[in-house]
Amino acid sequence: MILQGNSWKFGDDISTDHIAPGRLFHLRSNLPELAKHVLVDAREDFAPNVKKGDFVVAGSNFGLGSSREHAPTIIKIAGVSAVIAKSFARIFFRNCVNIGLPAIIADTDKIDEGDKLEVELSAGVINNVTKGIKLTFSPLPDVMTRILADGGLVEHIKKNQGFNL
Amino acid sequence: MGKTIVEKIISAHTGKEVSAGDFVVADVDVVLAQDGTGPLAVRQIEKMGFDTAALPEKTVLFLDHAAPSPKKELSNDHITLRNFARKTGVQVSDIGDGVCHQVIPEKYLNPGEILIGADSHTCTGGALGAFATGMGSTDVGVGIAMGKTWLRVPETFLFRITGEFQKGVYPKDLILHIIGTIGADGATYKAMEFAGPAIKAMEMTDRMTLSNMAVEAGAKCGLIASDAVTKTFLVERGRGDKFVSITADEDAVYEKVFDIDVSGLKPTISFPHKVDNTRTIDSPDCAGVKIDQVFIGTCTNGRIKDLRIAAGMLKGRKRHPDTRLIVTPASREIYGQALEEGVLKIFNDFGASINTPGCGACVGVHQGALGDGERCLATQNRNFQGRMGNTKGFIYLASPAVAAATAIEGVIADPRKYL
Numbered sequence: 166m167i168l169q170g171n172s173w174k175f176g177d178d179i180s181t182d183h184i185a186p187g188r189l190f191h192l193r194s195n196l197p198e199l200a201k202h203v204l205v206d207a208r209e210d211f212a213p214n215v216k217k218g219d220f221v222v223a224g225s226n227f228g229l230g231s232s233r234e235h236a237p238t239i240i241k242i243a244g245v246s247a248v249i250a251k252s253f254a255r256i257f258f259r260n261c262v263n264i265g266l267p268a269i270i271a272d273t274d275k276i277d278e279g280d281k282l283e284v285e286l287s288a289g290v291i292n293n294v295t296k297g298i299k300l301t302f303s304p305l306p307d308v309m310t311r312i313l314a315d316g317g318l319v320e321h322i323k324k325n326q327g328f329n330l
Numbered sequence: 331m332g333k334t335i336v337e338k339i340i341s342a343h344t345g346k347e348v349s350a351g352d353f354v355v356a357d358v359d360v361v362l363a364q365d366g367t368g369p370l371a372v373r374q375i376e377k378m379g380f381d382t383a384a385l386p387e388k389t390v391l392f393l394d395h396a397a398p399s400p401k402k403e404l405s406n407d408h409i410t411l412r413n414f415a416r417k418t419g420v421q422v423s424d425i426g427d428g429v430c431h432q433v434i435p436e437k438y439l440n441p442g443e444i445l446i447g448a449d450s451h452t453c454t455g456g457a458l459g460a461f462a463t464g465m466g467s468t469d470v471g472v473g474i475a476m477g478k479t480w481l482r483v484p485e486t487f488l489f490r491i492t493g494e495f496q497k498g499v500y501p502k503d504l505i506l507h508i509i510g511t512i513g514a515d516g517a518t519y520k521a522m523e524f525a526g527p528a529i530k531a532m533e534m535t536d537r538m539t540l541s542n543m544a545v546e547a548g549a550k551c552g553l554i555a556s557d558a559v560t561k562t563f564l565v566e567r568g569r570g571d572k573f574v575s576i577t578a579d580e581d582a583v584y585e586k587v588f589d590i591d592v593s594g595l596k597p598t599i600s601f602p603h604k605v606d607n608t609r610t611i612d613s614p615d616c617a618g619v620k621i622d623q624v625f626i627g628t629c630t631n632g633r634i635k636d637l638r639i640a641a642g643m644l645k646g647r648k649r650h651p652d653t654r655l656i657v658t659p660a661s662r663e664i665y666g667q668a669l670e671e672g673v674l675k676i677f678n679d680f681g682a683s684i685n686t687p688g689c690g691a692c693v694g695v696h697q698g699a700l701g702d703g704e705r706c707l708a709t710q711n712r713n714f715q716g717r718m719g720n721t722k723g724f725i726y727l728a729s730p731a732v733a734a735a736t737a738i739e740g741v742i743a744d745p746r747k748y749l
């Protein structure tokens with residue numbers, strides 16, 4: 166599958182508080198509504214303008230902080246096809262796998278705001294169409310690949326009546 | 331080859347010998363979710379088609395982040411959790427009972443056990459010699475329903491801590507110093523293990539402060555071997571029979587070893603908006619920084635010893651007129667002790683606002699949101715932008731002693747002159 170869209174660029178250390186702030190705690194059981202504010206505390210122009218298929222592209226330690234799974238979930242609901250960062254915080258990365266949002270580790274210095282990207286997940290390639298360059302990334306560990314392939318952890322458990330890792 | 335603490339605990343929960351890098355499915359002993367993450371966990375459990383809990387006696391849903399609820403949406407989330415508990419027999423820790431990471435060691439967690447929690451600071455439980463780690467709602471939903479989780483066994487960074495703390499310097503300063511040194515992602519995916527004579531000499535309350543903040547360096551857990559101090563903590567809570575000795579082998583393999591002598595540490599402060607953005611109190615950056623709100627509480631430093639230290643400094647003094655003080659004991663047990671000892675009276679006489687045990691102002695839901703441009707000095711673990719309810723607020727992290735001194739002077743202040 167090839168994912169296509171444009172890049173939205175973020176810096177280092179984007180926390181789950183930036184993505185899904187505590188002051189919007191009361192919207193956590195209304196995820197479509199919360200998604201209208203996704204990443205609001207990092208970039209106010211993101212949520213109103215993001216297009217289906219676009220990419221969140223960031224520096225290091227993306228998703229640090231709280232375990233709130235609402236953070237990757239609303240990024241997915243907003244239509245983002247993948248998050249690409251230099252590195253991820255542990256819980257956020259695992260949550261992405263569980264909810265079926267691709268989280269890709271790559272050298273994002275080679276991607277600028279607005280660049281048109283095509284990502285081939287299975288091949289581990291990001292094609293920066295705007296710049297005419299290709300970036301590569303390593304596949305996930307097997308366990309995570311299996312969960313993602315089933316469409317996330319809920320589907321994995323349903324399909325296998327438990328873990329089948 | 332010897333094993334680290336985390337390798338030993340996970341091995342005991344998978345029925346085979348595991349080492350760092352292995353992927354396993356492990357049995358869990360205790361599961362927690364809170365009112366921010368629990369409702370989503372419940373919905374995921376329903377989606378998976380489960381209607382029972384695997385460990386109802388050791389699964390706890392905490393109403394602590396919005397306690398008492400400030401909004402109808404959050405009250406409805408509480409209803410979701412209460413109904414799930416009625417249906418499955420899992421435990422509810424109600425409003426006023428306290429922050430999950432304080433109540434779990436007080437009532438539920440024992441050395442050698444595995445705790446997974448839908449809250450990043452679940453790592454606090456590592457102080458008891460348990461493998462305790464934070465996860466998302468779906469993972470924890472699976473844990474609630476099946477009593478199992480999948481894990482990658484982490485490599486361990488060993489922190490060998492020696493020396494004696496100088497007056498006015500506390501384990502909070504040590505952990506801020508460590509994070510300031512290795513960075514907010516300095517231990518990502520790793521287990522942190524704290525050991526050495528200074529840890530042996532440390533009370534459980536202080537060990538919990540260290541383990542609590544392991545996640546602020548990106549770590550999966552913050553482990554401390556169980557010992558006589560652990561045993562006393564359990565005995566005092568009627569669980570002495572649950573004590574087991576959990577230690578690393580002499581020849582355990584560590585990915586990195588850090589040696590830290592605490593004798594040279596000074597009161598340390600994390601500046602906005604990152605935990606690793608630390609300064610010591612004598613830095614010129616700390617001079618004259620006006621503080622609008624001081625907050626003493628949370629799963630990091632809202633325990634009785636923390637309250638006693640602050641109250642000891644505040645006794646007979648008045649708060650600075652431009653600085654408000656919010657105090658939130660971390661649990662009902664602590665609130666009760668503080669009440670009995672007269673600690674709450676000292677805070678009240680000083681001019682503090684005292685909140686219901688729980689998370690309080692920490693997460694920006696209520697009970698202390700910042701105004702535009704305001705600065706807060708807090709004993710919590712995180713100072714991310716927007717954390718306390720306002721992106722235009724500024725949060726400084728420090729020990730309860732620095733917090734108390736600051737509430738007196740209205741600017742970031744050195745506690746040592748009040749001790």
Ligand code: SF4
Nearest residue numbers: 429628629689692693
């Ligand atoms: S006190 Fe703060 S850090 Fe601790 S669990 Fe509550 S919100 Fe999280």
